[in-house]
Amino acid sequence: MYHSVRDLIDQATQRGVTIGTVVLENEMAFTEKTAEEVRSELRRRYGIMSESIVRALNEPQHMVLELISGQSKKQNDYTAAGNTLCGELLGRIMSRALSACEVNASMGRICAAPTAGSCGIVPAVVSEVARARAVSEEVLMDALLTACGVGAVITRNATVAGAEGGCQAECGTAAAMAGAAAVIMAGGSAEMVDACVAIVLMNCMGLVCDPVAGLVQLPCSYRNASQAVNAVLSADLALAGQNSVISADEAIAAMYKVGRQLPPELRETAAGGIAVTPTGKKLHKELKKMQ
């Protein structure tokens, strides 16, 4: 039984098991399922996530207003040409996060992680870090379970809804989950998971939810790409042994408080931020005309 990131770490450390094991056992007790049933459903969902992050890499998806159509292919082609500033790993992660966003916006099938609007971050980071480190399926599953544990804590102790907490609650949480998974796959310690989650949230504290025309397209796709990168860079900071000073649970509480302090205009209402720029407003009018 865990209620916080600290619980997860303490229980794993005291018992000499992984955080993923603590999460798995809680899931088995709570849902009365066997370990294999939980793993098998997790595998099925990861399969759907994996499909969503490759589908638009070579084939632009089409959606209302087409604000993000072709983003993934463009990034994928650019990365494949081998001349990126960020390097191959981050290029691959970004193009995959963009793919899931295109699939979602075009009414394709995705797995929310933790929300539909942030569905590219966890799968893009997990799949590419798993590939870069050539981790076993067992480690990948353990990393996903760790991500789920972090996501569950944030869902319970704060919020993952953009309408309640802004983009920091959606893409920020996804990045915290992805960062935790990356630390596990890179062989980091439980304490490093705590630091990584805290650093991820510090890096996006206050990020607002301001979708153009109210559509889950822009800036959502770029936020997926950038928060996926936030996850990986925060994992690297944690793996280098950086002290986050502030604990993950404290950062989660702070994120929640900031979310509630955000005015409604900056919480998924399309009434603030990027949504109300002159171009944003023009696009909103275009959408209204279509209705």
Add this chain to the structure above:
Amino acid sequence: MNLSIFEVLGPVMIGPSSSHTAGAAKLARVAAMIAAKPFNKVDFALHGSFLKTGQGHGTRLALLAGAMGIAEDDERLKAAEAIAAEKGVEYSFTEAELDDVHENTACITFFHTDGSVSSITGCSIGGGRIRITDVNGMATDISAEQPTLLIEQNDVSGVISTISTALAAEGVNIGVMRVGRSTRGGVASTILELDEPVSDALAAWLQALPNVRRVCVINL
């Protein structure tokens, strides 16, 4: 942690919105299960955010798909209009005039092939979750998150006890039970949220009881 990890990594759904796409499809799918009869025409009266912001989120496609039994994680959802044309199902979207209801509410009217009409109202409450709030004018509260039995019965004594005894005999545990009625001695409704699914045989047996008017099984 009293939260399943599949609430965090999920739902598996057709994008872009868990409330306006996935929830809309589920709402209409459950409504069609409650209506439980073939139909050749369906009207969706939309309220609030469903009416205003539905276009960009495919809410109308999702509702139509759900009414035809297409699940919220099925990519055929996007082709709902073509599928309706193929099946000869007519559909319309209208503006609902509803007071004091959730922002994402739809009142779904099924015109059945036998000439009867069913009207079911519900809302999409976020994260793909739904509530059915009204069935043919009778207030209700169905989430369909558990296997659910909706029974319409004559308001006479002993019916509920017969139902619960039959469920117990099959090893089906009742989690939540809600009973209501239109008037004393009139039509009553019982909603049972169960820990186990109901077999077809048990549903048929319940349907055959003298004071039971209708049995509807919702197993998603």
